[in-house]
Amino acid sequence: MSEVKSLRVAYGEALVELGKKSDAVVTLEADLGKSTQSIMFGTEFPDRHFEMGIAEQNMASTAAGLALVGKIPFFNTFAIFAAGRAFDQVRNSICVPNLKVRICGSSAGLSDFGDGKTHQMIEDMALMRALPHMTVVCPCDAVEVKKMMACMLDWDGPVYIRINRNDLPVVYPENERYHIGKVTKMRDGADVAVFACGVMTAKALEAAAELEGEGVSVKVLNVGTIKPLDREAIIEHASGVRAIVVAEEHTIIGGLGGAILEALRGVKHAPAEFVGVEDTFGASAENYDILMNHFGLTSDAIVSAVKKTLPA
Amino acid sequence: MENTDVYTRLNRIACQLRENVVRMIGVGKVGHLGGSVSLAEIVATLYFHKMTYDPKNPKHPDRDRFLLSKGHTCPIQYAALIEHGVIPREEIAGLKTLAGMLQGHPDMDYTPGMEAVTGSLGQGLSIACGMALGLRHEKRPSRVYVVMGDGEQAEGQIWEAAMSGARYGLDNLTAFVDRNRVQATGHTKDVFDIPAIEKKWAAFGWNVLEIDGHDVVAVCEAIDTARATKGVPTIIVANTVKGKGVSFAEDTAAFHNVALTQEQYDTALAEVIAAKESFS
CATH class of the missing domain: 3.40.50.920 (Rossmann fold)
Known part of the structure; x- marks a missing residue:
């Protein structure tokens, strides 16, 4: 069995790297920062990390407002809330105007194994890919997370980033050239x-x-x-x-x-x-x-x- | 008090905006008349007096932003942008047509001068909060103005945004409630009464002002007070009349979103033009 690594930690580390590269990167969180690992960005850049409370719909539209004034917001929550609860906000506030918002649907799929039906999001790719303008990525391991995240400053329009909660085997070749759509x-x-x-x-x-x-x-x-x-x-x-x-x-x-x-x-x-x-x-x-x-x-x-x- | 010439000018512009809205809605085409014209004085005061907004450079990063959370009443914003020359005047004839620029709800792809996509009610205040947060973070002088409906106050997201606006002390954000007391299917008190709006906003931590939304002096003073208020966002609860200036459309849900007959159109146009000419 190959080495296993956390995709969430890779995501959090990548957020910090992006934050170092660009002052425009900001993060929003709905009280799940320890799960999504957006807390890593918040620790490094407290003035660019916005805790929005347990209010995902407002978080999604607020991210739209931030993008409209030139920020590159990453909003983070469980996939069930990002793609489900805030669907209308993602659609209308973000996707219609094609805004550069990154939506992290964390603990996606069945990966939040203990929490059951209400927290396991197995419809998100269907919902998100039906939206015009939306890019949907679903990395297979921590290596792919890092490579995908490195594209997030330049890629235009909204992106839905599907992140698994658990440590997964590292299978993506480190030397493989990555680009979105490949x-x-x-x-x-x-x-x-x-x-x-x-x-x-x-x-x-x-x-x-x-x-x-x-x-x-x-x-x-x-x-x-x-x-x-x-x-x-x-x-x-x-x-x-x-x-x-x-x-x-x-x-x-x-x-x-x-x-x-x-x-x-x-x-x-x-x-x-x-x-x-x-x-x-x-x-x-x-x-x-x-x-x-x-x-x-x-x-x-x-x-x-x-x-x-x-x-x- | 400012020079009375300023107020006369603003009143005249407000009437001009009403005229533009009536012409846009025209005859036999469905349009949101009532909730557009109830905002005429507020929109005139913002776009033609209080906002930092250069029509020659409508994307200037330091501009003040205006957005309608009640996006269906975008004809009043179109009316102002037509007067500013940001939207070509000939577009008046093409509201909600496939070939035209003026969509049924604010659309940044089609229409110059639109600051956000709104229309799904409840989202505009959150978008405005995000703008205010980002502009403050960039240390820009810009202010953000957003207008909600009174019926829209039923949307849960409004109160999420109310909490976060106060939590982040967004004093560069000014919100309005266009309290015209009528929503799509009737008077708000009959459809879904939301009592004590001012107390609710105060309890959520906002600076609350209540004004007559058709009194340009009061609108000016409230905007100045909001600008001078530090540490908290301000909400201006503006008492207005739905359909204001078009006698048969006043205070009724019947002209929330409806087509005008030729006779109604002629009457409406005559009334708003007469009102405009009274301010000279």
Whole structure:
């Protein structure tokens, strides 16, 4: 098993780096700074960190106001509140005028395993990618978090940043050139293409290794940017394989799977299967692995999906 | 008291803005008449007297900002920007048309001079707070003016922003409540009564002023008081008449958002022009 690292800590450290580079960077928080790690920025730059109290809607529109006078605000809270509770503010105050606001949806997916349905956000990619102007990123590990964050000063328009709460295996190649919108080939293979993001990328790599032992050659594509999706790259990676599997820590409705098949519309492609949450809410569990296993978000599930989808 | 010529001029401009609004809404096209014209004196006073705003350089970073949290009444802001030459006068004929600049709610893509996107009620005060916070952080002299509706006071986000505006002591922010006492479906007291607005804002830590929103002297003095008040944001509760200046539209929800007949249009235009000519 490879080294594991916290994506939240990587995010907090990256915020501080951005703060050193640009005085325009400011952060807003809704009393979850110890979870999101925006507190690291607040400690370093107290005059540029605004605690907004437990009021996410006001925080989102306030971020819009800050962007309108030239700041680059990062507002931080759990994904459920950023993309859910403040959806209308994100849409109208931020996305319509295409403002340079960075929205950190932390503790996304099922990663807040103990807190159950109300805190587990598995609809956020569907909500956020439906918005015109919005960029949606979902890094797979701490390395990708750092590389993604390094783009946040220059990239125009609003960005939704999906951050997992837990320490995850480090799989993204340190030397890989990163840019927003890029699909990263994590492993080559001839028979099957597995598209994944976030926590599922490492699981897809595990599945590919297992399948190799069974004579199935699987390539793993990390789709760290859900939107804008590199359609040409998706079509290219999907061509020539005999099965396609998309793995995501998200409802199978409207997330990465939907985005991949939208990209493949009008193109003849191999049969496709999704590994994701099947149109239901989350649940509390003792730990992350138990919960992921319960919802079938495992490397075994990817192996099964590949076998099921691969024509005999 | 300032020179009475100033007040006469502001009253005349307010009437001109009403005239622009009536012309914009025109005949047979639906438009938010009542809540636009209730703001005429406040908008005239801000854009033509009290705000630091250079129409030749409407993006100057040190300008004062004006935004309507009650975004549906943007015709009154369009009216002012037309008088300033920021929006071309011929756009009056194209309100809410696909080819025109003037969208149904404030839109920064289409319309010069718009400071924010508003329209989903309750968000403008938060946006204004963010602007005020950022401008103060940059040590800019700019002030931010935002107008809410009285019906809009029911939006929960208003009170989130009320708390954060006070928490951050945003004394470069002045908010107005356009208390015209009528909302989309009737009088606010019948639809959703929100009593003790002044006490609520005071309890949230704001400097509260109450004025007659059609009295330009009172509007000027309140803005001056707000500017002189340090450490807390100011809210000016402006008692106004919905539809002010158009007799058949006054104090009724019937002209919140409705088309005018040719006869109504002619009457409205004659009334606002007559009022304008009385100030000379």
